[in-house]
Amino acid sequence: MALSVILMVKAETKWLGTRKTSEWFYTAGRTIKTGLIASSIVSAWTWAATLLQSSTVTYEFGLGGSFWYAAGASIQVILFSILAIELKRKAPMTHTFPEMIYVRYGKHSHKIFLSFALMTNTIVTAMLVLGGAAVIHSLTGVDITIAAFLIPVGIILYTIGGGLKATFFAEYLNAAFIFVVVLIFVTVIYFATPEIGGISGMYEKLRQASILNPVEGNVFGTYLTLASIGALIFGIINIVGNFGTVFVDQSYWQRAIASRPRAATGGFIIGGLAWFAIPFTLATTLGLAAIATGVVLNENEIELGLVAPTTATNLMGDLGAVLILTIIFTAVTAAGSSQLVSVSSLITYDVFRTYLKPSATGRELIRISRFTILGFGIGMGVLASLLFHSGFSLQYVYLMMGVLIGSAVAPISFALLWKKTNKFAATSAAVIGLACGVFSWIFVANSIYGEITLASTGNLIPLLIGNVVSILVSLGITIVGSLIKSENFDFQIMKQKILVVDDKVRSMLRRDTDEEFLQRSLRFCKRIGFSISVFLVIVWPTSFYLTEFVFEEQSFHLWVWLAITWAFSAAGIIIFLPLIEARRNITEIFHKAQMNQNEEFDDSQDSKYDLPIMKILVPVDGSARSLKALYQANYLFRGAAKVRIYLLHVIEWTDENEENIDEALSEQIQEEGRLILRSVVVPKNISDYKRIVKLGDPAQKISELADKLKIDVIIMGKKGIGKSTSDLGHVTQKVLKLTSKSVVLSE
Template identity: 55%
Template sequence: MSFILSDETGYLIFIGGGLIMTAIVLLLIFVDTKWLGTRKTFEWFSTAGRSIKSGLLASSVISAWIWAATLLESSTVAYKYGIGGPFWYAAGASIQIILFAVVALELKKRAPSSHTFTEFLYLRLGKFGHKVFLIFALLANSIVMAMLVLGGAVALNALTGIDIAIACFIIPLSIMMYTYFGGLKATFFADYLNTSFIFIVILILVVGIYFFNPHIGGITGLFEGLQLASTLNPVEGNSGGSFLTLASIGALIFGIINIIGNFGTVFVDQAFWQRAIAARPKSLIKGFFIGGLAWFAIPFALATSLGLAGIAMHLDLSPLEVSHGLVAPITISTLLGEVGGILILTMLFTAVTCAGSAELVAFSSLFTFDVYRTYFKPSASGRQLMRVSKYSVLMFGFGIGVLSLSLYHIGLSLQYIYLSMGILIGSAVGPISLSLIWKKTNKISASFSALCGLLLGVIVWLFSAFSLYGNISVASTSHDIPLLLGNLTSFVSGFVLVILGSLIRPDNFNFNITKQRIIVVEERIRSLIKEDNDESFLKKRTIFGYKYGIFFTLILVVIWPLPLFFSGYIFSYEFFLFWILLSIVWTISAACFLIVKPIIESKREISIVLSNLLFIIRSKFQIRNYDHKFSMSKNNPSENPVNTSFKRILVAVDGSTSSIRALDYASHAFQADSIIYVVHIIEWPDDYEQDTEYDTELMKRVEKEGRLMLSSILIKNSKRCERVVKIGDPANKIIKTANDLNVDFIVLGTKGLGNSDDFGHVTRKILSESNKPVLLLN
């Protein structure tokens, strides 16, 4: 059997792409920690410092919501139902993001210091409720991750021939590589790059298909091809059998299933709660709203173009190929050949890795906070939590590879998992939401309603499959009606049972408990949370969120589609042209915002990075000049390039050759009545004084060793030198000590004991942040 791409290309994209992503993430971490001053703590790893702004948040929300199914299943429903399929996919998976923003803001109000939504539920519902919803959360993680891996593996196999068993482990490996090092903050950076890339590729593909591809014949050729296909192969349940209508029973049933299932995979998935927790409260509503509306463009534009193109070209796909989501890869490869195969595979890689990374970090947070710290080691330090968090990333990644392969071998396709997920997790949506927004929610009712809803949903699903088709099998349970009834039962019963139970026996929960008992260790994060937790502001944002969340929901799933459904309208060429142009304009607008807005919001950080890069470039040309001046000044003091009238000089010493040369220079160059402060910094976290992990004796011993090191250095004219030892971040401590001692001048080496080829990160930070004159010596 021949394949569009070679297996070497597949390995190159997924393994090579994973290595490239890891390198990019490590570079971003370096810039963030060394140049922007961010400290690598557990808060940084799991919540990104709770400082994400709306532009980056919108990009990250979209990236977490671009599954393999977004690119594959959306085109499949277009191929099956016509133009109504991708619309209901888009509308049915956008409103959850918009409505979730309101509930997530309630978490910011009720428990601003929480790391996971289940951490809040532990206090709200007790241990039993916590365990119940922790299981639902882990189940949601597993379902989403399995769909990502399975969809990617099947597409990789179809395009390159790589064995599915191998693909099921290559894909998690590529995701784990950069998630392990980067955590949530690096995931946000990678999300921005990947989201920008996907939107650019979508625009290239869509414009190419509609306006330049000879196989299609432009929008006119596509319209005529769909009319012909409607005549030759009319769609059962569509108005007039046409592919050019929203009046489609099949598409509407899919839309209802899609809406219910995706409520579960947003409201029960820690990946989205994690993004809400990482966001500033003032950015949360805006970021999620824009993210939901911008995400709408992906199935609306891409799936419409690829799915309808497959119909118009009369591609003869087998039911197995359709169920595995191969409409998009086969269509694009038919249109563009090898280039198309590479584009769709690269898009799949970026989608799978970004959404997969979000799920890995989400699982890591759940396992670390809600399993390890809650039930095994409540007193765990930040470093222990970081270690457990990273190990859990590896554990979950390899475990998902096994799960995905198992699902494939028992015959469960991407489409089957996607349509049945609401039955398994939809019953938890109501209890979780009401526990956050309604103080009368009964904790026992909340827990049992989720469990009973799951049980009822599964029973109705299986019973209806047996009643309609005479057996219970993968084939019978994959039909639309059993899936629809099962999803509706699970979702609705979860809401109804918790409301009834709470009305019969209401609680009166005091949400101040969750505010007071969930704490953050880092003082900087606590200060940020306190600054953001303005009750009146949060109340205004909540009202705004409810008002416009309901408004956008009504527009997308009622006002826009239902008149076209009930009227039985079949698109004319003019309306079809308007529909296509609207999808292109929507995509262009979304792409512009998602690419430009984060850059505008990060202009200060970008300015710092650029100034550091320019500094490094300049330093390449200046370093030799420093060496020349230094050697000249030792031989001829009259040619000393430094003002020797300075009276108070700080020399930073870490034992490196350049720092010893700096000290030697200072002891020769400055006047006899000047004071030289020889400062040695022992690198340690700045907040060690507040961290119970470090005891006083240990700190004294460390400081004593630093003094011994400093006393071993021979200093010319040592009578006018004072030795100072400090513990903490070297750059911060040098700057602070220089200010405390009111020195006139700082002398230090270009680099310390590290492996930097040019200037060390301490030197760069001092140059960029200190207000004192600085002399560098190599």
């Protein structure tokens, strides 16, 4: 995957002319379309926990577990579309959400919410590596500490060079692959596994399992119901905790920033609905199959999320083990890449540029970012190893995350949504909410179980109380404090104070900011987002819960077919929509690749000659000596018929200045170079010649082009337009050092 992503990034930068500026590195040029945003969200939101924990709660609670995992974690992404549109309206040039907080609430608040952002990335990364390392250890026998360090290697490899765009490419490949594997599992287990016996066989085995091992808290103790107290408690924890891991996670803000204004709406809503299919279908397959086939695991193995890999191996042998291992590994690496870019952007913009060097150039920002990616990538392995050896499991970290980060949700959201939000109330709400959440979590655990240990604090009731208290206390303080002392913030200040260095991106943002369209999109997101959320977490489950509905065989068939249909539909959208939207760029890349990257390198005419053609490169800088070199080339080879002359003009542009040039300026400069070449009068008897313009270091470009075109002779002036105290100009001297080609110098 790393190799594929590197090649995709190379293709885009080489054949589509994309420049690796800091804007490109952190925001992918802010031009990502709906399909790629949706696939990116599916991948970034598909953690190891998605593939493992969803089957675990289904194994524990039955159908309610798969439903509550999917519904409880999809609405946050769908509702985030509202913040994505508001960001496009009010702070379109933002790079990170703490950057927006700095302008809205001030320096001290910025530091607090930056800490929440980094804590969120750390928790998510810990879950990714913990889950991935546990599965690798279980299925392959690789030491879990080694596995924890193995996972970040591929992530660092492509992220450090490709930035956010590489992450998008990796996430598309990952999302497509995960859907394919989910469809393989559901097809094989339900329709080609004798031990299961099809959908009817699964139903009968679940009915028998309910009799032999009834579930405490489920209606009639059956696995075939959504009326489950344990699943409901998990669902509430899931909803609360995942608001934090979306709204306080820079990676989702980064997708909102990277998307086109017209893609922000559809990307998050489609992504959220498509993601629902992954845990829902996979857990309805592997989680239920674990119950049906009588998989037995100890408490520690369940908490490490080994239900899905054990079941896949039991039913499908090595193929099942390989498939589950591969999707876990790719999910961890793709989501991990997203976390790496998020942490690097926070450190680069909110620490380095804000507090250490406000005047930093784009090249310095990229350098800091790459150091951060390398450091945090290695730290991922260290953190996961420490947590594992300290006794923390994937399930424990997943359920307690809302306690630690849920209190930041309301203050961050209201920074964009409500101009009356009081900055002191919002900032204190985050801190007080965190303190109250942690205190209530530990207090309840001690009150019920008489001790404060990993075991007591890992129970559902203390975690439920801690999660709910954290988010509700913060919400209450933010609203009440803002009503008591309201502010009247002018959101135009964000547009004035948050700036983009890249001229092209800045002009594009100003051109694409259609206030009327964004207002319509905002109304649409609110209407659709709240409607879907209410349906998924209130209307749908309540209708099953209040009626104490238990699935009969026919209704169970409908439920399974709903999961299968949803998965196939989501897979089709996630796999094909990005390809349809990118068809123009894909066609252009293939066309340029077939044309050998550029028309100027097309040597197809060579075949008309019986003998090899003599290729001569004549660099022209406008000086008399360079023009004299052209005529000397004509003089030396005037009697030969098999000669092609390449006239090269290099516009000097050093790497240090690359950050300050966008594609439009580059094209303008190169057009000026073409004008210079067109003004050069070519002798009439030279019939086969090409004019080439390059941007960069003259000597290096001359040497590179001579190798690329397989030049036989370079003919150039001893000196050019530059000043030199020696007999040879500095460009000529450098060319003689760099090239192995024959060089003829003109006086």
